Amino acid sequence: MAPDVLFFSFFSLLALVGGVLTVTRRSAVHSAISLIVSLIGVAGLFLLQRAEFLFAVQIVLYIGGIMVLFLFVIMLVNLDEAAKLRQFNRQWWIAGACVLALGAEALYFLRQGAGSLRLAVRSSGAGPDGNTERVADTLFTGYLVPFEVASVLLLVAIVGSVFLARKRT
Amino acid sequence: MQAIPPTYYLMVSLGLVLIGTIGLLTRRNIVIILMSIELILNAVNINLVAFSNAAGNERGQVFAIFVITVAVAEAAVGLGILIALFRNKETVLADEVELLKW
Numbered sequence: 001m002a003p004d005v006l007f008f009s010f011f012s013l014l015a016l017v018g019g020v021l022t023v024t025r026r027s028a029v030h031s032a033i034s035l036i037v038s039l040i041g042v043a044g045l046f047l048l049q050r051a052e053f054l055f056a057v058q059i060v061l062y063i064g065g066i067m068v069l070f071l072f073v074i075m076l077v078n079l080d081e082a083a084k085l086r087q088f089n090r091q092w093w094i095a096g097a098c099v100l101a102l103g104a105e106a107l108y109f110l111r112q113g114a115g116s117l118r119l120a121v122r123s124s125g126a127g128p129d130g131n132t133e134r135v136a137d138t139l140f141t142g143y144l145v146p147f148e149v150a151s152v153l154l155l156v157a158i159v160g161s162v163f164l165a166r167k168r169t
Numbered sequence: 170m171q172a173i174p175p176t177y178y179l180m181v182s183l184g185l186v187l188i189g190t191i192g193l194l195t196r197r198n199i200v201i202i203l204m205s206i207e208l209i210l211n212a213v214n215i216n217l218v219a220f221s222n223a224a225g226n227e228r229g230q231v232f233a234i235f236v237i238t239v240a241v242a243e244a245a246v247g248l249g250i251l252i253a254l255f256r257n258k259e260t261v262l263a264d265e266v267e268l269l270k271w
Contacts, residue, residue, distance in 0.1 A: 023192030120225025157242035
């Protein structure tokens with residue numbers, strides 16, 4: 001088997017199994033650990049697609065940042081009583097049917113359009129080498145205004161979360 | 170060289186989105202609902218990177234960076250809301266928050 005296929009199967013299996021464990025575990029800490037496994041799988045898929053910068057961002061920001069935030073909140077909020085109760089709500093079979101229908105439909109159209117989607121032949125020579133340099137080029141030439149708006153969004157999120165979670169006196 | 174066509178990445182991403190949607194719609198614990206949203210946003214990122222490679226430029230990866238930014242903001246605000254909710258109502262189950270129901 002070609003190494004590409006091997007790595008692709010391994011990382012997608014990691015992502016999907018981690019995802020299934022995330023939504024089925026009873027304890028929230030187990031869910032968070034499974035989500036970390038799933039995020040590592042997604043990071044591997046980024047690396048396979050030669051998106052090295054996004055791979056690093058995924059590891060540092062998602063696994064090192066967001067998941068630690070989740071684990072801190074699990075520590076702050078008492079989940080022991082919730083773990084003893086029913087984990088799924090009563091409408092689960094409606095949700096399952098809708099998601100199955102959506103999945104079958106999307107898979108059908110994905111297979112229909114599979115022929116028109118293929119990898120572009122990358123012209124070498126134009127622009128800098130290296131994924132990070134090319135991403136930075138695109139980000140800071142074509143998308144400078146959205147970049148600044150994103151920084152304002154992060155500021156608003158910081159102020160908002162501090163305001164929401166502070167202690168009312 | 171890269172041998173896997175983008176369609177296979179889209180299929181993995183479809184699987185992740187479906188798993189995340191099931192979790193979002195059926196779980197009662199708000200922490201796990203927020204984790205399901207993270208799964209869905211990750212599936213979007215796989216899609217964007219696959220399309221970026223299919224198009225031959227880096228725009229999709231730039232969009233993935235913006236999606237990650239929005240995901241960080243969403244997680245921070247959502248967890249802040251969860252802490253405020255737990256302080257007021259002592260529950261983390263989504264269907265026990267029924268202040269606006271009649």
